[in-house]
Amino acid sequence: MSRVPTPLWHKLIAVQIYGANTGVGKTVFSTLLGAHFVKRRGPRTWDLQYIKPVSTGPADEADDSYVLKYTGAKVQTLFQFKAAVSPHLAARGAAYLPNNDAIVKKVYTKLRDHVDLILGENMGISIIETAGGVLSPGPSGRLQADLFRPLRMPVVLVGDHRLGGIASTISAAESLILRGYDIDAVICFDDNGKYENSEYLRKYFEERDIAAFELPWIPNLTDCTESEETERMAAYYFKESAENALFRVAERIIERHFERLTNVDKMASRTRDVIWHPFTQHKSIKKTEEILVFDSAYGDYFQTKHTSSSRAGHRRSGNLPLFYPAFDGSASWWTQGVGHGNPKLSLAAAYAAGRYGHVMFAGATHEPAVTLAERLLEGLNNPRLKKCFYTDDGSTAAEVGLKMALRASCKRYAWDSSSEDIGVIGLKGSYHGDTIGAMDASEPCVYNKKVDWYRGRGYWFDFPTVKMREGRWIVEPPAGMDNVFGAPKDFTTLDDVFNFEQRDTAPMYEEYITSVLDNLVKEQGRKFGALVMEPVILGAGGMLFADPLFQRTLVKVVRAYSFAKIPKKTMRFRPDIAWTGLPVLFDEVFTGLYRLGRFSSASLLQTHPDISIHAKLLTGGLLPLSVTVASQSIFDAFFGDEKADALLHGHSYTAHPIGCHVANNSLQMMDERKAGYSWQGYVRNWKEKAASSRGETVDQLTMRPKAINESTIWSMWSKNTVIELSHHTLVDHVIAIGSVLAVSLKDEANSGYTSTAAIGLRDALLNQPSFSYLNIHSRVLGNVIYFMASMTSSSSHLASVEDALLQRLNAMSGVDLSVGDWGDARKRLPQDVAVFSAHRGRET
């Protein structure tokens, strides 16, 4: 996916002309528009550029001379194919097939070059004439509107004046809109009153706040002599109606350009005036400019407005575009899965909106919700889990999970929770959401301690963590607990950390946990209603990688422990599927649904929770939806004769069809990714011995990729980089699993969430000194800077992120490597270069 800036400069209007179909007069209109700008009277003089990104056949050459004749501009054809057919067919026989990125980059480069050539106070107008209809295939077969989407230039749509043209024009507009394009104007040639499309279309679009214009019918130029042609066109152009209409179209395009510039300029200050930002100390925003303005996003990239900081290092800053692409390094707060602006998800959202809107879910049902529940239960592959309860976000899903677990335990143990304090058991550093009930399930921390109604309810275990330091994976006891857990232990691979049978610390963990519980329950008489944990990685707590064996052992001990005498009247239950000890709730909001490479991160612990909560990646990163999945034995605790015994929870938009349908689609896309080659490459990269041949991952019979070896723990981030980072002088340790990479910087003060360590690195990555480096938007948690990819991020882009990170770190540590030199750093580990190349070479 292309990394190019949106081509918006103050002094250049770049507008792409799409046709509602072929033969609607796209070239004629583009020429008239170009000619108008060249001759336009007014305060500004316009330098015209006329680009055809892709051109096929000799007829197009004739068009070019036509354009030249009336506008004086030489058509810049970027990719020319001889055959007079659609580009995807013409490209077949061609010696060189440009890939989509190359086309997009070339368009961008041409526009940038034009900007550099605009004289003095002149303005530039670049007309990009597309080929065929809006969704005609480009050379690679990708639909044109998708191909050019990374540029998201404003559009003029030339309507179809023929019979059926109303339908094709509106459909073409809808296809553009659902890909996030802004249509500056629709124009339609009048057909001399035959079908009256132009009148209908003008009204239709104007009602939808899209400007629409009618142009008089174009002269018939068939069998003209050259002088006749010139004469007729001149006559047409000087027709008052044509001139007026073109003037108004141009006026509209110019007006929209300046509106856009003004909007971009004002966005930060408008935001400052009316927005209260999440998790933000507004006093720390020293300059309004610090508020990042995202104009759009596509794939892994935000289009971010330049600030004085981002602009600082650029030599060419005079002609910098207004935006630059920044890698979405936090996966938009851990949500992104299939790339921004994914057209399949847009269409899925629109379909569900069109079929249902929202339909209430109490006592009712609809297809997307049921299918999603079935898909989740299948994917989670946990024989305990049976019922899905939908809510809106991770925090509400946690609240529901807590309500479920607490009721189940209070009911079984006949506790009166209205008069007794019932807590949860969890881990230090856990976080389950921003609502007060979810907060109460975590120990006091910076997030909750100033919330006036917060009351931490429970006991939170300290625990050993996994980290890579100087190329070795270690399991390290928490500070000051060497006496309990012993010295840090080394592991050759991450697989070894998860190889529970081979590890010998389980009895020690078991003994420790039991002794703590004995103290709490037997000695202090405290009551607990649930074990609540984020499996493997505690995200908001600072990307803490918990020793999976400790978490697994905690579940085992809690399930076997006697938290209270079970009253005799309690119904029997099957301990293999019903909860024992306490209900076990896994908060997989962050870690689940492929974030760590698996559908469920519980599978990494080889254990089955009684309640599992999911959100974020559920919709692939599009819109809020969450689900709390529960076992039958939890469900049964609410089954009774009284309505009041039911789980009386339900937000209005529970199971909204758009969210469910989008989730079904994004889960399917991620499932497909799991089976694809790119993930195979990641797995191979993380295996002890790198595979050299591609054959290994292909089923020789079907020639389809083999399923990923579920026993390997792997990451989308390259093993080499992780190792190299872990050796870095500024780095304390690193973790990498699935799409998550977290780098813990050395920080003597270690002041936690409120620390400003790592912020320097974050800012440097966002504001790179030149476009040779990737700009990266990232987030920090105290002294931890982390990076997160979509499931669909390409490994070449991830490699760029890694390169940029290493280069910035080196610069910070005084190793000021220039652009060409960073590769040396890589050479420090020559034995891995082959693996690295094998890993990176496949995708672009």
Add this chain to the structure above:
Amino acid sequence: MSRVPTPLWHKLIAVQIYGANTGVGKTVFSTLLGAHFVKRRGPRTWDLQYIKPVSTGPADEADDSYVLKYTGAKVQTLFQFKAAVSPHLAARGAAYLPNNDAIVKKVYTKLRDHVDLILGENMGISIIETAGGVLSPGPSGRLQADLFRPLRMPVVLVGDHRLGGIASTISAAESLILRGYDIDAVICFDDNGKYENSEYLRKYFEERDIAAFELPWIPNLTDCTESEETERMAAYYFKESAENALFRVAERIIERHFERLTNVDKMASRTRDVIWHPFTQHKSIKKTEEILVFDSAYGDYFQTKHTSSSRAGHRRSGNLPLFYPAFDGSASWWTQGVGHGNPKLSLAAAYAAGRYGHVMFAGATHEPAVTLAERLLEGLNNPRLKKCFYTDDGSTAAEVGLKMALRASCKRYAWDSSSEDIGVIGLKGSYHGDTIGAMDASEPCVYNKKVDWYRGRGYWFDFPTVKMREGRWIVEPPAGMDNVFGAPKDFTTLDDVFNFEQRDTAPMYEEYITSVLDNLVKEQGRKFGALVMEPVILGAGGMLFADPLFQRTLVKVVRAYSFAKIPKKTMRFRPDIAWTGLPVLFDEVFTGLYRLGRFSSASLLQTHPDISIHAKLLTGGLLPLSVTVASQSIFDAFFGDEKADALLHGHSYTAHPIGCHVANNSLQMMDERKAGYSWQGYVRNWKEKAASSRGETVDQLTMRPKAINESTIWSMWSKNTVIELSHHTLVDHVIAIGSVLAVSLKDEANSGYTSTAAIGLRDALLNQPSFSYLNIHSRVLGNVIYFMASMTSSSSHLASVEDALLQRLNAMSGVDLSVGDWGDARKRLPQDVAVFSAHRGRET
């Protein structure tokens, strides 16, 4: 908007044939398909029906004879226009212009008639051939795919085989999909290898799980003699490739039909297996069938699967379709504003998804979020409110509002909330959401009392309520509090209740509230951090209409009251815009954004809260989004040097662009509604003296409707009906304001939320004895049955709801009026009939 069932019967396949454009071979394909079914060998015999809903010009007549010749079926043209132009032009000169409803109903009726005529074990196939392209205008000008959307029949899309046809075919498909259509198959004629569209399209659609088929090129019939034509077509049809392709297309259509039937059949049991429903005691679902299956929704109507109960009264139950339209009487849990399946909202959702997906909002911004915040601040028109904080639903918005208010008060009064209990002041029966923090702000009730971590924190006032009983509005003191508030008071109009200057109870209220506060604060030493209220209507508490004067007085007293000594170091503040006493939080999640007819229901109280929360209608009823709007003085309480002092709250999808952009669009649509004629009619209906001339509401200068008189309290439900209901023997009282109508049935036991009263009425309305009556899906709260409209519901449909309600009530009370008789009931109030007619007559 049409009230017709989705035309799905076991024995009939009704498929509509759309063309990607005109001239793509739609008639040829439809004929071939019809001919195939007629001749089809296999276990079933097919009875063919061929419908053209709209036909124009003589060419179509030629087509009809062609269809007849090859299929033996006479084309049933429902609306024929002479001119050979697009229907919207042809209809201009016609004597009779059918409205959209009439066309939709006629199609449905024809299909139903066909079902009745299908012989024995035969199956029926109805081919509905549309005119022009997917979005060609119908006679009224409405786009065809919108016009037929109430029927949502499966589609076969005939692709365009010509140059540019890939683009037009995919765009046409996208236009269908975003309107919620299911495309059973795309077919494309091969063009003898010229453009190869069919190959591209087949692959493209198959990758998107849409079946696609190629058909061999059609014979050239130009200038054929009749016998030559017959010969060529016969030859074509018996071409193996054509026969095979048609067989497979038909097979696919049949397969999809039976899939659809199976899905419908299994949906309830699949749901029962995997879904944990919101607010539902699962044990009370006696039969799986009781779970309502919504196949789709459009406008105000669900397409609901028939159950044995809904089918019971129907004479024709043998040939009933699988679905029936049910009025969405709870506005899908109070969310609906602009109708289900609104194509503008679908496209708005898709645009934002295409432009952004979700982009993270911490420290960043994007256009839809800022524009929405500005729009809200403008609409709320409250000089205190300055900052918008986004979350996902009403409950999270309430949590944020509580965090804001409590911090502000604890900070000003220097309270240590970690060791002291800080409560809220509110009203009995209030409800602010399902998360535990939001629950804590309400007194114990059925919703929260079994939530183990629930701890009600505050004091809740009992309060007088407004209701209409026997045609009179009264303000009634709470049970047993006549000694405090005096006897119930009568008012002629609802306007009088809200005419605070004219009312004399304010001093009494003031005195009472002050005395209660004195007892709590001065005597008991309790501490309070916020006044939290739903203005005017307490929804979940049972649609309690609070005396607005009491609420207004409560705000006034709280603002003047001294809840603690203000430490000297406290900064000065301007009491006109800064909070005093306690921060006042209005929960307008249910009541705001036009639900009660005003943008803000605070305006009904003529007071300005410091915090205002909004959700539900915010997105017009499409997807979750909420906002907590705060004053500068609240915002300032979080402004400080420490990050920890900030409001550390922020869900991952905070301010998701789809939600914000959809909200901007739906608020605009509702704003436009406010300015339109239909709402003028409602206001006029509720004014004391009915206006007889339309002129009154029209600005004579501009001829645009005048702005609604903001001082009138009005409802979308007719005054007559409300009065009539209030007289009904089974009814205790009624309330109506804005789009809300709530009928409180007499119930000796008055057992509250868990009561089963009103459930009988609810079920009877859902399961009407015949289609002459509207089926209504409604919800009950204890003995209250309520009805809620969208802002765009037409008054004729609301009148049908009222009629159905009155008729069912009469039936329950033994006045068993037959279909024709209910009108008599109306005549009980003859003086109002004119008003009623004037009110109802305008819209259909």
